Amino acid sequence: MIGTVFRMMLVTSLKDKITLFYALVFPILLMAGLGYYFDSPEYRERLLVGVIALSTLFWSVQGVAFQVYQQRNKGVYKLLKLTPFPTVSFVLALTLSRTLLGLCINAIILLIGAPMFGIALTFSGVIQLLAMLLSGMLCFTCLGFLVVNFARHEGQINMLSNLLQIPMVFGSEAFYSLSAAPEWLARVGKCLPFAYFVEGLQAAAKADIRPWGVSMLIVLGFAFVILVLATLTFRWSPEHQEIRFRMRKSASNG
């Protein structure tokens, strides 16, 4: 039965056209545009890795947040609680299907970007890249779940996602070196997982084992902490938070 659920989650994720645009079309356009102006081989390698990282971030955080929000608001989780199917299996099927699609999206970007920029990856580099992408997707998917647990409406999903994504992107070396940037920016970046994810991908592209391994452990550590927070704050239905809010409000009024 988990196979049917997994397959259906693949279909429903594939029909999410807005997230697909931001995870696939936008990164490819960004890669082509920036690659046209900056022709240094070092920068182009950074660009390809940066675009893959950005695609993973958009696909995992906002994609998951919007999908979970829609499902929860439509009462899917409420109804799911009334079936013998464990919710944890459903969340797992949703996460795995999105991870598989995310990997396919990254493979498309890689297959377009690597020949376009003349970047040759080694076999071990590809394996390292894959492992790093998996851990990154896990971490950012958990972040997507966390975002949706705090968002009370769709607008808040965008706001909360951007609140996390913008410092993560600007505080990382995804598209430029931070050596000339203010020190505080790099410090902010180091408090968030994206900078380590980018470092891990860059190390994987060079098949550099040690920094890749360190980055991977840090990203997985972040994933664990965020997973715990997402589990603790998980809401089955939109009313749960509303009820807590109302109770607090009435208590403060009283």
Next chain:
Amino acid sequence: MNRVLLRASGLVKRYGSKSVVNGIDLEVREKEVVAVIGPNGAGKSTTLDMILGLKRQDAGSVTYWRDDYKASVGVQLQSTPFFPGLSALDNLKLFAAFHKRRLSVEEGLRVLGLCGLRDVARTEASRLSGGQQKRLAIAVALVHEPKLVFLDEPTAALDPRARREIRDLIRRLAESGASVVFTSHDMEEVGKLADRVVMIRNGRVMAHGTPEELLARYAVVNLEELYLKLTEEAAT
């Protein structure tokens, strides 16, 4: 007398200092159609949520005829919980999988046919009209052939033809041996379908019995009059 499938005793639910359900008792027997009626905010949905385990009661108990009741209970909520991008048939297959059932296309079409949705089986669920989505929600509740079905306002916002189809479906369900608990604001519908009526107001059961018993007890000619009488009495 048929065996009891569900027994809820002394259910209480409070939000802060406000009680929304104050000691409700409800019993549902095999092959019985029970209508739960009452004005908006009376506590019907909260009572159903507690019975279904969606909300935890502050006092009271709920007992089903078997421990693994979830496999034999079908629920249609007021919301229409469908997955975007999936057809009506695929949504049905997915919910069948949640009930650990593999649904063939033929079986799926049969269930959709019961709810008058066979022609739109391949249409994306989110593109269906409001009435069709409601019927799909009912199809989802029936996909695993449950013994006890909860329908929360199944005919609300439907056109007369769709309402009649849903009423016929509820009748057929009862004839096939399933028990049905439904909420409704349509007293004509309640009179036509229900073996027993439970009226709730301010979180309490104000009246219960067969439609005939209630009409005789309160000396009224129809359930609408009874409804108006009881809600008026409570308001004054």
